[in-house]
Amino acid sequence: MSQFRIKCPSCGEVQDIPANGPCRKCSNALVLPEDGVIQIYRMGSPLGVAVGMSIYLNEVPLGHLANAEQIRIPVTYGHYKLHMTHGMNRKCKDAEFDITPENRFGFFKAHLKMGLITNTVVIEPSTADQMPQG
Ligand SMILES: [Zn+2]
Numbered sequence: 001m002s003q004f005r006i007k008c009p010s011c012g013e014v015q016d017i018p019a020n021g022p023c024r025k026c027s028n029a030l031v032l033p034e035d036g037v038i039q040i041y042r043m044g045s046p047l048g049v050a051v052g053m054s055i056y057l058n059e060v061p062l063g064h065l066a067n068a069e070q071i072r073i074p075v076t077y078g079h080y081k082l083h084m085t086h087g088m089n090r091k092c093k094d095a096e097f098d099i100t101p102e103n104r105f106g107f108f109k110a111h112l113k114m115g116l117i118t119n120t121v122v123i124e125p126s127t128a129d130q131m132p133q134g
Contacts, residue, residue, distance in 0.1 A: 004032050005055075005062055005071045014063035016071070032074040036099035038082070038106040040123075041131055044068035047112045048086055053121060056083040065110070070132060075099055084110055084121045091115075095123040107131055 003016035011026040020031050042053055042065045052064030057073060058081055065071060065084070082095040089112075097106055107126040112119050 003072070004037075005073045006030055006032060007060060007062055014061070033076045034074065035076045035101075036074070036104035036106070038073040038075055038080065038099070038108070039070060039131060040065060040073070040082070040108045040110060041070035041126070042067060043109050043111040045111060047114065048119070051087040053110060054085045056085075057081070059083075077101065080106070082106075082108060082123055084123060086112055086119065086121050089119050089121065091118055091120040093120060093122045095125060097125070 002018050005014065005016050007014045008023040008026060008028065008030060010028040011023060013023060013025040015024050017030060022028065023030050040055065044067060049067045052066055054064055055062040062073060077099050079098050083092050085092060095108055099106060105128065107128055107130070109124045109126045111122055113122050
């Protein structure tokens with residue numbers, strides 16, 4: 001897993017790239033922030049497997065996360081709110097946190113919590129050793 005999720009500041013295309021390079025859509029140079037990294041793992045589950053979870057970081061849509069998939073989002077220092085949705089489910093237990101020089105990595109696990117009428121995406125803070133390797 002050596003890819004980073006980034007949204008092109010020029011054309012808005014969300015993509016996974018291994019290093020700084022040209023946007024796959026508009027060819028403008030993409031420069032990965034190097035202050036910190038947010039890593040999100042969607043826990044493998046038989047529930048709603050076919051439906052991607054949509055990721056929103058500070059309201060900015062950052063593509064999808066498939067079942068049992070994980071992504072890394074490079075970021076600058078700052079305050080972040082991580083919100084995710086699953087299909088028509090807009091309910092989410094968000095994660096809110098700061099990326100600082102003392103706390104450069106954010107690890108999160110996401111899973112679906114079944115409800116009687118709607119399901120909720122729950123985002124739990126995690127640690128490096130709880131993330132899947134590879
Ligand atoms: Zn672009």
